[in-house]
Amino acid sequence: MKLxxxxxxxxxxxxxxxxxxxxxAGTVQKSATESIEAAAKRGTLPxxxxxxxxxxxxxxxxxxxxxxxxxxxLQDREGLEGTAHFLEHLQFLGTSRYKAGDxxxxxESIGMxxxxxxxxxxxxxxxxxxxxxxxxxxxAIEKGIDILEDWAQGPVVDQAQMDRERNVVxxxxxxxxxxxxxxxxxxxxxxxxxxxxxxxxxxxGTHESLDRITxxxxxxxxxAGYTADRMTIIAVGDCDEDELIRLLEKKFVSGxxxxxxxxxxxxxxxxxKNVKKDSWRVHEDSxxxxxxxxxxNVENAVPSGIxxxxxxxxxxxxxxxxxxxxxxxxxxxxxxxxxxxxMYWATSLGNAREYGIQLLPRKGMDEKALESLFxxxxxxxxxxxxxxxYELGIKTLTDRHGAWLTQKMNVTSDQKANAIAQTLAMGVMxxxxxxxxxxxxxxxxxxxxxxxxGWIQKYAYPSPSAVVSVAQNAxxxxxxxGQKMEELTARYRKTATQAGEEIAMKELVPNPPAxxxxxxxxxxxxxxxxxxxLSNGIVLYTYRNNLTKNDFRMKAVAPGGLSILxxxxxxxxxxxxxxxxxxxxxxxxxxxxxxYLTGKRARVSFTYKLADVQLTGETDPADxxxxxxxxxxxxxxxxxxxxxxxxxxxxxxxxQAWYRANAQNPEYLYSKEIQDALVGFDPRMAxxxxxxxxxxxxxxxxxxxxxxxxxxxxxxxxxxxxxxxxRLEDLVCRWIASLPAQEAKQEKPRDPGxxxxxxxxxxxxxxxxxxxxxAALVLVEEGPWKYEYxxxxxxxxxxxxxxxxxxxxxxxxxxxxxxxxxxxxKQPFSRTLITIDFTCAPEKRIELEEAxxxxxxxxxxxxxxxxxxxxxxxxxQKQLEENMRTNEAWPDLLTEAVLNDVxxxxxxxxxxxxxxxxxxxxxxxTASVLKPGKVLSFALEP
Numbered sequence: 001m002k003l004x005x006x007x008x009x010x011x012x013x014x015x016x017x018x019x020x021x022x023x024x025a026g027t028v029q030k031s032a033t034e035s036i037e038a039a040a041k042r043g044t045l046p047x048x049x050x051x052x053x054x055x056x057x058x059x060x061x062x063x064x065x066x067x068x069x070x071x072x073x074l075q076d077r078e079g080l081e082g083t084a085h086f087l088e089h090l091q092f093l094g095t096s097r098y099k100a101g102d103x104x105x106x107x108e109s110i111g112m113x114x115x116x117x118x119x120x121x122x123x124x125x126x127x128x129x130x131x132x133x134x135x136x137x138x139x140a141i142e143k144g145i146d147i148l149e150d151w152a153q154g155p156v157v158d159q160a161q162m163d164r165e166r167n168v169v170x171x172x173x174x175x176x177x178x179x180x181x182x183x184x185x186x187x188x189x190x191x192x193x194x195x196x197x198x199x200x201x202x203x204x205g206t207h208e209s210l211d212r213i214t215x216x217x218x219x220x221x222x223x224a225g226y227t228a229d230r231m232t233i234i235a236v237g238d239c240d241e242d243e244l245i246r247l248l249e250k251k252f253v254s255g256x257x258x259x260x261x262x263x264x265x266x267x268x269x270x271x272x273k274n275v276k277k278d279s280w281r282v283h284e285d286s287x288x289x290x291x292x293x294x295x296x297n298v299e300n301a302v303p304s305g306i307x308x309x310x311x312x313x314x315x316x317x318x319x320x321x322x323x324x325x326x327x328x329x330x331x332x333x334x335x336x337x338x339x340x341x342x343m344y345w346a347t348s349l350g351n352a353r354e355y356g357i358q359l360l361p362r363k364g365m366d367e368k369a370l371e372s373l374f375x376x377x378x379x380x381x382x383x384x385x386x387x388x389x390y391e392l393g394i395k396t397l398t399d400r401h402g403a404w405l406t407q408k409m410n411v412t413s414d415q416k417a418n419a420i421a422q423t424l425a426m427g428v429m430x431x432x433x434x435x436x437x438x439x440x441x442x443x444x445x446x447x448x449x450x451x452x453x454g455w456i457q458k459y460a461y462p463s464p465s466a467v468v469s470v471a472q473n474a475x476x477x478x479x480x481x482g483q484k485m486e487e488l489t490a491r492y493r494k495t496a497t498q499a500g501e502e503i504a505m506k507e508l509v510p511n512p513p514a515x516x517x518x519x520x521x522x523x524x525x526x527x528x529x530x531x532x533x534l535s536n537g538i539v540l541y542t543y544r545n546n547l548t549k550n551d552f553r554m555k556a557v558a559p560g561g562l563s564i565l566x567x568x569x570x571x572x573x574x575x576x577x578x579x580x581x582x583x584x585x586x587x588x589x590x591x592x593x594x595x596y597l598t599g600k601r602a603r604v605s606f607t608y609k610l611a612d613v614q615l616t617g618e619t620d621p622a623d624x625x626x627x628x629x630x631x632x633x634x635x636x637x638x639x640x641x642x643x644x645x646x647x648x649x650x651x652x653x654x655x656q657a658w659y660r661a662n663a664q665n666p667e668y669l670y671s672k673e674i675q676d677a678l679v680g681f682d683p684r685m686a687x688x689x690x691x692x693x694x695x696x697x698x699x700x701x702x703x704x705x706x707x708x709x710x711x712x713x714x715x716x717x718x719x720x721x722x723x724x725x726x727r728l729e730d731l732v733c734r735w736i737a738s739l740p741a742q743e744a745k746q747e748k749p750r751d752p753g754x755x756x757x758x759x760x761x762x763x764x765x766x767x768x769x770x771x772x773x774x775a776a777l778v779l780v781e782e783g784p785w786k787y788e789y790x791x792x793x794x795x796x797x798x799x800x801x802x803x804x805x806x807x808x809x810x811x812x813x814x815x816x817x818x819x820x821x822x823x824x825x826k827q828p829f830s831r832t833l834i835t836i837d838f839t840c841a842p843e844k845r846i847e848l849e850e851a852x853x854x855x856x857x858x859x860x861x862x863x864x865x866x867x868x869x870x871x872x873x874x875x876x877q878k879q880l881e882e883n884m885r886t887n888e889a890w891p892d893l894l895t896e897a898v899l900n901d902v903x904x905x906x907x908x909x910x911x912x913x914x915x916x917x918x919x920x921x922x923x924x925x926t927a928s929v930l931k932p933g934k935v936l937s938f939a940l941e942p
Contacts, residue, residue, distance in 0.1 A: 039054060039055065040052050040053065040054040040420070041053045041054070041241050041245065043245065045228075045233075045248055045249060045252040045253075046249060046252065046253050047228045047252050047253060048228035048229045049152070049228045049229075049231045049232065049233060049252055050231070050232040050233070051232065051233045051234070051235070051245070051248055052232060052233075052234050052235075052420055053234075053235045053236075053239070053241045053244055053245065054235070054236045054241075054416060054420065055236075055237070055238070055239060055241055056236050056237055056238070056412075056413045056416055057238050058412055058413065058548075059238075059412060059413070059882055059885055059886065060135075060238050060885065061134060061135050061136055061238055062132060062133070062134065062135055062237050062238060062413055062882070063132070063133045063134070063135040063141060063144075063235060063236075063237030063238065063239050063413070064130070064131075064132055064133075064234075064235070064236045064237050064413045064414050064416075064417040065130070065131040065132075065133060065144055065145070065148060065233070065234070065235055065417075066128055066129065066130055066131075066232075066233070066234040066235075066417050066418075066420075066421045067128070067129040067148045067151050067152060067231065067232075067233055067234075068126060068127075068128050068231065068232045068233075068234060068421045069126065069127045069128070069129075069152075069225070069226060069230055069231050070125060070126055070230045070231070070232075071084060071125075071126070071127060071225030071226065071230055072084050072122055072123050072124050072125045072126050072127055072203070073085065073122060073123070073124050073201055073202065073203040073205075074124050074125055074197065074198070074201060075221070075224070075225050076201070076205070076221075077217075077221075078200075079209060079212060080205075080209055080212060080213055080217055081200075081201065081202050081205040081206060081209040082169070082202070082203070082204050082205020082206070082209050082210050082213065083205070083213055083217055083218065083221050084122050084127060084203075084221065084225070085122040085169070085203055085204050085205065086165075086166075086169055086205070086210065086213055086218065087127075087154065087155065087218050087221055087222060088120045088121070088122045088127050088129075089165050089168070089169060090155040090157060090161070090162060090165060090218060091120065091129065091151050091154075091155050092104060092120075093155065093158065093161040093162075093165055094155055094156045094157070094158050094161060095147075095150035095151065095153070095154075095155055095156055096150050096153060096156055097146065097150055098147065098150060100158065100161050101806075103118070103147055104118060105867065105871070106143060106147075107131070108802065108871035108872075108874065108875060109867075109870065109871055109874060110133065110134055110137065110140050110874060110878075111134070111874035111875050111877060111878030111879070112131075112132050112133070112875070112878070113798070113801075113875050113879075114801075114805070116132075117130070117131070117132035118130065118131055118132070122203055123203060124198065124201065124203060128421055129148065129151050130417075131144045131147065131148070132414065133237075134878075135237050135238040135239050136238075141239075141244075141247070142247065145247060145248065145251050146251070148233060149251055149252060152226060152228070152231055152252075153222070153226065154218075154219070154222030154223070154226050155218065155222070157215040157218050157219065159215060162215060162218075166210060166211070166213075167841070168815065169204070169205075169210055170207060170210060170841065171772060171815060171817075171839065171840060171841055172204060172817075173204055173205070173206065173207060173210070174770065174771040174772040174839075174841070175770070175772055175817060175839055176204055177202070177204065177206075178770060178771035178772070179769075179770045179771075180769055180770070184283065184469035184470075185469075186202075187283035187467075187469055188283070188467050188469050191281050191283075191467040192354075192467065228252075232421070233248060233252075234417050234420050234421050235417075236413040236414075236416045236417040236420065237413040237417075238413070281467050281468065281482060282468045282469075282470055282480065282481050282482045282485060283467070283468070283469045283470065284470050284479070284481075309353075310442075310443035311443045311446065311447065311451075312353050312455075313345075313353070313443070314397065314443040314444040314446075314447045315447055315451055315452050315455040316345040316353065316355065316455065317345075317393065317396070317397060317444075318385075318389075318390060318393030318394065318396075318397070318444075318447065318452045319385065319393075319452050319455050319456050319459075319460070320343050320344070320345055321389070321392070321393050321396060322380070322385040322386075322389040322390075322393060322452075322456075323343045323377075323380060323456070323460060324342050324343055325389065325591060325594065326376050326379075326380060326500065327341040327342055327343065327373070327376060328341075328342070328590070328591075329591060330372050330373070330376060331650065331654065332582055332590065332644075332646070332647040332650045332651070333646070333650055334646060334649050334650045334653060336368070336369065336372035337361050337362050337363070337366045337368035337369035337372060338359070338360075338361060338362070338369045338372050338373065339360045339361060339362045339369075339654045339657055339658070340358070340359070340360040340654075341357070341358065341359045341360070341369075341373055342357070342358055343355065343356070343357050343460070344356055344357075344358065355459045355460075357373070357377075357462065359373055362653060362654060362657040363657055363660075363661070367488070370480075370488055371488070371492060374461075374462075374488060374489060374492035374493075374495075375492050375495050375497065377460050377461045377462070378461060378492055378493055378495055378497055379497035379498070379499070379500065380456055380460055380500070381456055381457055381460050381461040382497050383497065383498075383499035383500065384449070384452070384453030384456060384457075384499075385449070385452060385453065385456065385500065386499070386500050386501070386502050387449065387502070388502045388503060388595070389500070390449040390452060392595060392598045393452070394444055394445075394447070395598060396598055397444040461489070461493065462485075462489050463489070464486065468480075468482075468485060503591055503592055503595045504592065505592075505595060505596070506587065506588055506592055506596070508585065508586055508588055508593075508596055508629070508632045508633065508636050509586060509632050509635060509636055509640075510587070512734065512738075513635075513639075513738040514738060515733045515734045515737065515738055516534055516535040516536050516733055516736070516737025516738045516739075517534070517535040517733060517737060518532055518533070518534055518535070518729065518732065518733065518737065519533045519534060519535050520532070520533045521533075524541075524904045524905070525905065526905045526908065527904050527905055527907065527908050528543060528544075528545070528908075529541055529542065529543050529894070529904050530542045530543075530544075532732070534732070534736060534737040535737050535741075536712055536713060536737055536738075536739055536740070536741035537712070537713035537741055537744050538712055538713060538715055538716075538717060538736060538737065538739065539715075539716050539717070540716075540717040540718075540719060540732065540736070541716070541717070541718050541719070541894055541898065541904070542719045542720070542728070543719070543720040543721075543890055543894065544721070544722075544723060544725065545720065545721070545722065545887055545890070546722045547885055547886055547887045547890075548721075548722065548886050548887035548888060549722060550620055550621060550622045550722055551618070551621070551721050551722055551887045551888070552618060552619050552620070552621040552627070552630075552719075552720075552721035552722065552723055553616075553617070553618045553719075553720050553721055553887060553888065553890075553891045554615075554616070554617050554618070554630075554634070554717060554718065554719050554720075554891070555614055555615065555616050555617075555717070555718040555891045555892075555894075555895050556614065556615040556634070556638070556715045556716070556717050556718075557612055557613070557614050557615075557715065557716045557717075557718065557895055557898065557899065558612060558613045558614075558708055558709050558714055558715055559611070559612050559714075559716075559746060559747065559748060559749065559899060560611070560612065560613075560708070560747035560748060560749050560750075561608065561609050561610050561611045561612040561613050561708070561749055561827075562574070562608060562609065562610050562613075562708070563610050563611060563749040563750045563751070563752055563827075563828045564707075564708070564747050564749070564750055565704065565707065565708075567684045567752070568684065568695055569695070569700070569704060570684055570685050571688070571693045571695060571696055572693075572695055572696060572697070572700045572701050572703075572704045573608050573701075573704045573708065574608055575651075575652075575655060575693070575696055575701055576606075576608060576701040576702070576704045576705040576708070577605075577606035577607065577608050577705075578651060578655070579648050579651045579652065579698055579701040579702070580606070580641055580642075580701065580702065580705055582644075582647050582648075582650075582651050583641075583642040583643065583644040583647050583648065584642050584644070585633060585636040585637050585640065585641070585642055586636040586640040586642060587640075587642070588636075588642070589642075589644065589647075590647070596629070597629065597633070600619075600620075600623075600625075600626045600629055601618065601619055601620040601623070601626055602617070602618075602619045602620075602626050602627075602629045602630035602633055603617060603618065603619075603630075603633075604616070604617040604630075604633050604634060604637055605617070606637075606709075608708065610749070610827070610828060611749040611825070611826075611827030611828055611899070612749070612827070612899055613708045613709050614895070615634065615637065615638070615709070616891075617630060617633070617634060618630075621721055621722050621723045621724075621727075622722075624727070627723075627727065627731060628731070631731045631732075631734070631735035631736070632735060634735065634736070635735040635736070635738070635739065638709070638710075638712060638715075638739055639712075639739050639740060641702065641705060641706070643698075643702060645698060648697075648698025648699075648701070648702075649698060651698070652696055652697060652698055655692070655693065655696065656692035656693065656696065659688045659689070659690075659692040659693065660690055660691075660692055663689050663690030664690075666765060666766070666767040666768050666769065666940060667768065667769065667940070669765055670765050670768070670774060670938065670940040671687070672686075672687040672689075673763050673765065673938055674776055674778065674936075674938050675687050677756065677757045677761060677763075677778070677936055677938075678756050678757075678778070678780065678833075679754050679756070680754055680755050680756055680757050681757060682754045684752070684754070685754060711742045711744070711745065712736075712739035712740065712741065712742070713741055713742055713743065713744035713745075714744055714745055714746055714747070716898055717736065718891050718894045718895055718898070720887055720890040720891050720894070721887050722887070748827075749827040749828035750828060751828045751829050752828065755782075756778075756780040756936070757936065758934070759779070759931075759933070759934035759935055759936050760933060760934060760935055760936070760937070761935075761936045761937065762936075762937040762938075763937070763938050763939070764938075764939045764940075764941060765938075765939070765940050765941070766940075766941050767941075767942075768940040768941060768942045769942075770942065771842075771942055772839040772840065772841070772842070772942070773839065773840055773841070773842040773845045773939060773940065773941050773942065774837070774838075774839050774939065774940040775837070775838055775839070775840065775845055775848070775849055775937070775938070775939045776835065776836065776837045776937070776938040776939075777835070777836040777849065777852060777853070777856075777935050777936070777937055777938075778833075778834070778835050778836075778935070778936040778937075778938070779832075779833075779834040779835075779856075779929070779930065779931060779932075779934060779935055779936070780831055780832070780833050780834075780936075781831065781832050781928070781929045781930075781931060781934070782829065782830060782831050783830060783831070783832065783928055783929060784830060785824060785825075785826040785830035785900075787897075787900065787902045787906055788913060789824055789925060790824060791876065791913060791914055791917055792917070792921075792922050792925045792926070793822040793823065793824050793832065794822070794876045794879075794880070795872045795873060795876045795917065795922060796822050796834075796859075796872075796922075796926055796929075796930075797820050797821060797822040798871070798872035798873075798875045798876055799859060799864055799868055799869065799872040800820045800822070800834075800836065800855075800856075800859070801820045802868045802871055802872060803855050803858075803859065803864075803868055804818065804820065804836065804852060804855060805818075807851050807852065807854075807855050808838060808840075808848055808851065808852060815838050815839070815840045815844075815848060817838065817839050818836065818837060818838035818839075819835070819836070819837045819838075820834075820835070820836050821833070821834070821835050822834050826900045827899070827900070832929040834929070834930065836852060838852075842941055842942055845939055845941070849937060849939075853932055853935060856930060856932040856935070857932040859926065859930060860926060860927055860930040860931070860932055861927070862923040862926075862927070864923075869919060873917065876914060877911075877914045877915060880910060880911060880914050881911055881914075884910065884911060893907055893910075894907070
């Protein structure tokens with residue numbers, strides 16, 4: 001079950017080290033419901049429950065149901081912390097009409113996977129239950145509503161099931177609270193909540209409080225907190241609203257606590273109030289593999305209402321963009337000592353806005369990195385942002401507003417249902433629906449530069465009211481503490497600084513090349529696809545569709561990939577995209593490119609793989625300017641790669657610093673052991689150790705990029721989306737057909753002769769810093785590759801998930817969180833890769849591994865019960881159908897076919913073949929790839 005207990009990351013704060021896993025915001029306010037689209041139908045059922053129903057046809061044929069209960073961990077009794085969360089778990093193990101497993105089995109029988117489509121979460125003031133159903137199956141919808149009705153009344157507790165699930169929650173506690181990140185979060189929360197109603201409260205509880213919770217406690221909690229006047233049923237999807245309302249009125253007649261017809265207006269989440277601190281509080285954790293990592297809460301701001309909330313968010317968005325642009329420049333400067341730094345803002349407790357800084361130096365507790373950070377923050381505090389940064393910030397918000405309005409039909413029913421639930425329950429404004437964005441846009445227009453500068457002066461530079469969470473190497477002599485923080489921040493606050501400089505606005509391609517032509521266009525027989533051949537030899541496959549409104553996606557694929565490189569060039573190839581991705585394009589630096597693209601959807605990224613290299617991008621076809629920028633961007637990246645020696649050197653140093661710092665980190669060594677075994681411990685592709693990557697350099701990476709991706713005639717382009725044919729022709733001629741032509745080589749992937757270590761193989765590492773044990777079972781089997789085997793791989797993955805969930809979680813207890821993947825590869829050699837990862841109580845690891853291996857052996861011998869087979873088949877078919885109804889899936893589908901020489905007509909038959917799978921053939925294929933005697937076993941013990 002998903003657990004929400006800390007932060008909901010908002011606009012700034014994306015990055016490698018961002019923390020935050022949910023929302024714990026405030027109270028139900030009348031004005032907050034303005035973010036629900038006007039088309040929603042709202043009302044109250046005979047028993048006092050509220051409902052919100054919204055028709056939404058994206059995706060077609062699907063209905064999202066939510067039961068939102070405004071009761072959460074704040075209602076836990078002292079000493080019984082975690083009761084609300086434990087009750088949520090028990091709802092899946094027995095209700096008045098459904099026995100343990102029945103709800104999950106029902107969902108799987110109609111193609112819904114447990115986790116993504118059947119789940120629940122608990123936060124401080126809310127518990128939410130989720131069901132995804134087929135909108136064209138009345139029986140399934142009625143049964144789904146029956147399940148909501150049962151959940152609304154609380155679980156029927158079976159003591160044996162309760163004790164088994166208690167083990168699962170113990171493991172969840174280990175995962176969420178006894179990791180390095182969890183410990184730092186707990187320390188930060190302890191400081192932030194002191195003196196508030198949140199003090200001492202944890203959503204998940206502790207091992208001790210969990211062991212004290214009895215069946216009677218669960219029943220008492222449900223009776224007091226699960227009352228009709230605290231509940232809302234939310235339905236969003238491709239449905240008849242009136243028919244659904246009639247069904248709800250038929251089902252929810254009698255009450256079960258509370259006062260029928262009267263809404264409970266109790267503030268379920270109290271307003272958060274800052275506790276003023278006048279001295280630095282530094283919390284240390286030495287378990288991180290990095291030498292040093294700092295996560296600093298700069299300040300919390302508590303808006304008094306929705307209007308002030310929107311104004312704060314607008315100011316924070318503009319300010320954070322400016323601050324992070326400056327901090328990003330530090331990462332690309334070899335003289336700063338900064339490996340990673342950024343400012344984030346997030347919705348925190350009681351709708352407070354939290355602002356913070358995260359910092360990772362290149363080495364240890366490097367005072368140079370802290371100096372660079374504090375001096376840059378002081379510069380922004382003293383001089384404010386530039387006029388250009390302010391204008392770009394406003395432009396980003398307004399363009400994003402316009403993009404949401406033009407794409408709001410693309411917002412899925414799942415997203416809208418979540419937004420409505422959280423808006424109703426917690427008063428958070430979400431960007432779904434025109435009114436929410438209109439409100440934020442109005443706030444942005446009211447926000448003057450002086451307002452943003454005022455925000456920065458108040459929040460950007462750390463003060464003693466901040467809380468600092470630090471992970472630092474225990475052996476580091478330069479440890480930081482509260483006194484050191486006070487000394488450094490005071491010292492650099494006195495530093496004289498200069499104002500930031502304006503970024504010169506440049507044209508990306510100042511001298512456009514002569515346009516090329518389209519040599520030929522032909523339809524691909526039996527498909528909706530077209531094949532264009534350009535005058536420079538490039539082949540372009542197009543699929544014009546309106547599956548997703550205002551969506552345009554492109555891939556440029558170079559076959560061969562890293563396999564065509566010399567044996568000592570593998571890691572230079574891996575890092576080429578990262579290095580060059582930090583240099584901008586053509587004559588524009590990364591900062592200049594950011595200014596050029598600010599507020600636009602156009603973006604491009606590179607992926608370097610063993611068998612191919614891909615350029616992936618997307619844009620808004622309804623915005624001619626964005627389309628033009630996108631095609632210029634593609635052209636610039638392919639024809640005019642930028643070289644910036646200093647930026648390249650900084651990226652190389654950052655990468656090398658990361659590997660050196662993690663050379664003795666057990667978590668990294670565990671991952672390294674698995675990856676190295678997959679390549680047979682071949683030194684050419686083995687993960688780097690303490691020496692970093694010996695051959696890595698900016699020069700070599702640039703040469704590798706040119707070798708892999710430098711000849712346009714070797715590229716195949718895939719274009720999918722909602723576009724005008726004439727517009728696409730013009731852009732292709734000017735920016736793709738104009739790429740410099742060379743003789744096509746079309747190199748195929750070469751087999752470098754690297755193979756996975758022969759199984760059986762077992763490796764157990766010690767010294768893990770988390771309380772849980774990690775385990776991985778891996779199988780790699782060479783064999784013939786056929787396109788239709790993709791169906792078998794998907795079904796096998798679902799069978800494994802279903803069977804292992806029951807074997808590892810329910811029968812044995814102690815497992816929380818596992819992943820199963822089954823992948824097929826044709827290049828550079830044909831193989832099937834199966835991986836099973838899970839975490840568990842250390843004392844149960846061996847027992848659970850043996851249980852999993854026994855299940856693998858049973859499946860390999862064809863012993864799959866009918867229910868698991870039918871459920872896996874239904875899930876595979878539904879997921880495939882849903883994917884093929886969106887434009888987002890088609891570039892990958894076409895790329896897979898093109899790279900593996902699959903006739904494109906096969907794509908049009910995918911859904912039909914998924915419905916006609918032979919169990920006998922599936923069993924035969926499974927037996928050929930699933931060899932339990934050859935399992936590679938890996939473990940990391942605390």
